[in-house]
Amino acid sequence: MIFPHDPISRYYLDVNSLNNPIKYSSIGTTPIDITVSVMTDIQEITQAILQFRDERDWAQFHTAKDISICLSVEASELLELFLWKKDEEVDRTKVPDELADVFYSAFLLAAHYGLDVKEIVLGKLEKNKEKYPVGKARGRKEKWDELG
Numbered sequence: 001m002i003f004p005h006d007p008i009s010r011y012y013l014d015v016n017s018l019n020n021p022i023k024y025s026s027i028g029t030t031p032i033d034i035t036v037s038v039m040t041d042i043q044e045i046t047q048a049i050l051q052f053r054d055e056r057d058w059a060q061f062h063t064a065k066d067i068s069i070c071l072s073v074e075a076s077e078l079l080e081l082f083l084w085k086k087d088e089e090v091d092r093t094k095v096p097d098e099l100a101d102v103f104y105s106a107f108l109l110a111a112h113y114g115l116d117v118k119e120i121v122l123g124k125l126e127k128n129k130e131k132y133p134v135g136k137a138r139g140r141k142e143k144w145d146e147l148g
């Protein structure tokens with residue numbers, strides 16, 4: 001990636017170090033060595049959640065069991081928005097907060113175990129691609145072991 005703002009030098013982004021502090025180097029006449037830490041959206045979300053937790057000294061309550069229970073409770077609160085309602089009766093304005101609560105718990109559990117959210121989600125998607133090959137699963141709702 002080229003950043004053409006500098007009339008003397010051009011800088012490139014070392015895309016191989018996206019999980020580390022990103023280094024910028026000069027290509028032009030003025031040598032520079034600047035290191036900039038850039039967080040991914042996932043890292044930013046995780047950091048905000050952990051800061052929220054730590055400011056309240058809640059880590060002492062956050063066992064894997066309790067975070068998992070919290071995740072289930074929050075998922076149930078999301079479900080409750082749809083309980084006994086037709087699609088057109090659902091108050092969609094409440095979905096973002098309840099969905100955010102689910103993400104909060106899920107990100108917290110991932111952080112608890114030191115899991116990389118992107119890695120585990122994309123990894124599981126790859127497994128699901130094998131369980132549900134397009135040729136067998138497209139347009140079908142059966143579970144993977146019932147696809148034949």
Ligand SMILES: [Mg+2]
Nearest residue numbers: 074077098101
């Ligand atoms: Mg909730």
